[in-house]
Amino acid sequence: MRHGIRASTTTLLTLAVAAFCAASCAQRPPLPPPPGPPARALMVREGRISLQVTAYVELHAWLATAARTGAEVDPALETARLAYARSLRDDDDDLLLERTARALSACADDHCSSTAVASEGFGHAYDRALPHFVARTWADRASAAWVGLEASRAVLGAIGPAADAIFTRAASDLGLTWPDHPVPISVVSEAPPVGRAALAPVALSTRGRCFFRDRATGRGPDEGVDQARILDCLLVHALSAVQGEDAALAGPLHDTLVRELGPHDGERAWSLLIIHSAATIVTGWEPKHRSVHRRSAEAVELSMLEWLAKEWRGARAEPLDAFAARYAARWREVHPAKE
Numbered sequence: 234m235r236h237g238i239r240a241s242t243t244t245l246l247t248l249a250v251a252a253f254c255a256a257s258c259a260q261r262p263p264l265p266p267p268p269g270p271p272a273r274a275l276m277v278r279e280g281r282i283s284l285q286v287t288a289y290v291e292l293h294a295w296l297a298t299a300a301r302t303g304a305e306v307d308p309a310l311e312t313a314r315l316a317y318a319r320s321l322r323d324d325d326d327d328l329l330l331e332r333t334a335r336a337l338s339a340c341a342d343d344h345c346s347s348t349a350v351a352s353e354g355f356g357h358a359y360d361r362a363l364p365h366f367v368a369r370t371w372a373d374r375a376s377a378a379w380v381g382l383e384a385s386r387a388v389l390g391a392i393g394p395a396a397d398a399i400f401t402r403a404a405s406d407l408g409l410t411w412p413d414h415p416v417p418i419s420v421v422s423e424a425p426p427v428g429r430a431a432l433a434p435v436a437l438s439t440r441g442r443c444f445f446r447d448r449a450t451g452r453g454p455d456e457g458v459d460q461a462r463i464l465d466c467l468l469v470h471a472l473s474a475v476q477g478e479d480a481a482l483a484g485p486l487h488d489t490l491v492r493e494l495g496p497h498d499g500e501r502a503w504s505l506l507i508i509h510s511a512a513t514i515v516t517g518w519e520p521k522h523r524s525v526h527r528r529s530a531e532a533v534e535l536s537m538l539e540w541l542a543k544e545w546r547g548a549r550a551e552p553l554d555a556f557a558a559r560y561a562a563r564w565r566e567v568h569p570a571k572e
Contacts, residue, residue, distance in 0.1 A: 271375045273367065274341040276417075277382060279389050281400050282471050283415035286378040289337040289346040290419045292359065292366045294436055295374065297321060297330055297425035309365045316358035326501070327431035329353065334435045335477050338419045377422035381439030385420070388463045395518065396464060403468055403514050406547030407507065408484035409475050416474040418467060430533055432504050433526040437470055442525045461519035468511040469526045473504065486548075489557035494564055502564050505534050509541045536567050 273288040299306045300317035324330055336349035343363065350356035389396050404411050424438035434441060443466035446459060476483040483503075490506075491499030512524035531538055540563050545556070 271372055273343075273371070275375065275379070275382075277386060278415050279386055280397055281411060281415055282467065282474075283417045284382045284385055284420055285338065285417055286375055286382055286420050287338065287340065288363070288367050288371045288375070289340045289349070290334055290436060291371070291374050291378060291421050292363060293334055293337050293350075294421040294424055294438075295366075295370075296355070296359070296362070298423055301426050307365070307369065309369075310362045313355065313358035313362035316355035320354040321428075325428045325430040326497075327428040327435055328497075330425060330428070331435045334419065335474075338417050374422045378420050378439055381420045381422075381437060381444055384439075384444055385418075385437070385463055385467055388460045389467070392460060392464065399464065399514055399518060400468065400471065403472060403511060404475070406510055406514070406549070407472065408486045408548055408553045409472065410482045410484060411475065412479060412482060416471055416477075418470045418474060427529060432501070432508060432530045432533065433469060434529075437466055455521065457519050458521050461515050461522035462525060464518075465511050465515040465522065465524045466526065468515065469508055472507045472511065476503075484553070486553040486557050489554055490561060493557065493561035498564060498568060502537075502560060505530060505537055506541065506545070506560070509538055509545060510547070513545070537564065540567075 274285065275287070276283055276285040278284075296306075296310065296313050296317045298304065299310075299314045300321055306314050321330060333350060333353060337346055340346045340349055346363065347356075347360050350359045353359075400411075403409075419436040421436045421438055423440045424434040424436045427434055437443060443463055476487060486506075487499075487503050490502045493499065494502055508524070508526045508530050512522075512527040515524065516522045527538065541560075544559065544563075
């Protein structure tokens with residue numbers, strides 16, 4: 234079911250819409266606003282993906298952001314912020330952060346969200362914070378997050394069939410089987426800073442680099458580059474979500490990496506390959522593109538990304554099991570087992 238959010242008058246929303254929707258939003262009318270306060274789960278289907286803004290992932294992202302940055306929160310949420318700070322202290326790979334975000338992204342009611350966080354150290358504090366967050370803050374943060382959803386929707390509408398072809402090519406190269414329903418991509422107003430060893434943010438953030446032009450280049454507006462940047466971000470999150478929907482869909486390349494390297498390094502190698510593959514495919518469509526997620530991953534896995542740039546050509550060039558064996562061998566060289 235399609236929903237919208239009433240228009241915001243904040244400077245943030247005005248600037249974001251002007252920067253990313255001036256050309257393409259006109260081609261696809263905005264969604265009508267719902268009556269009354271926003272629902273706790275707002276979703277829009279766009280072809281192979283489902284863009285969604287939910288109170289559950291938004292609160293999770295907000296508390297994690299405050300925990301990592303030390304930002305002030307409403308006194309009623311301070312206990313939850315401290316609980317997140319304790320839980321995330323050693324979550325350098327963002328495994329806990331991402332696992333919880335993925336579980337919460339499937340929720341459309343409070344019972345589901347409570348179940349999703351029940352086993353985590355911050356679970357009780359999250360439950361206690363949720364009613365206050367929904368009553369006092371959710372409407373404003375939902376409006377901010379919705380701008381990212383609308384910008385993504387506008388880009389997909391402007392690109393049209395080319396976007397679907399890029400999604401199809403990416404899945405084929407990786408040996409993925411796309412599910413028979415759209416995969417969910419969570420959009421939040423602000424994603425937490427990535428952990429020291431993490432590869433990419435756990436959710437698509439309206440205030441993140443996916444939606445803001447790199448002004449350091451000094452270039453003027455370039456609609457193609459802006460579209461490519463958002464498309465790349467959507468592609469990375471979508472490909473990552475496929476396995477989360479059903480492990481059987483990930484295919485032989487993923488399974489071989491996990492078998493060869495173990496669950497932790499295998500999943501990490503797979504995520505890095507998704508980031509690199511998405512950047513390569515989108516750059517083929519827009520040569521001036523520079524991937525936000527690939528630049529982030531370079532900070533922690535530069536050597537492996539340089540190897541992938543030379544060796545990865547997709548399933549059309551080499552059997553996936555053969556590439557997986559070479560990739561795993563190189564991974565072990567760069568990441569020797571700790572004594």
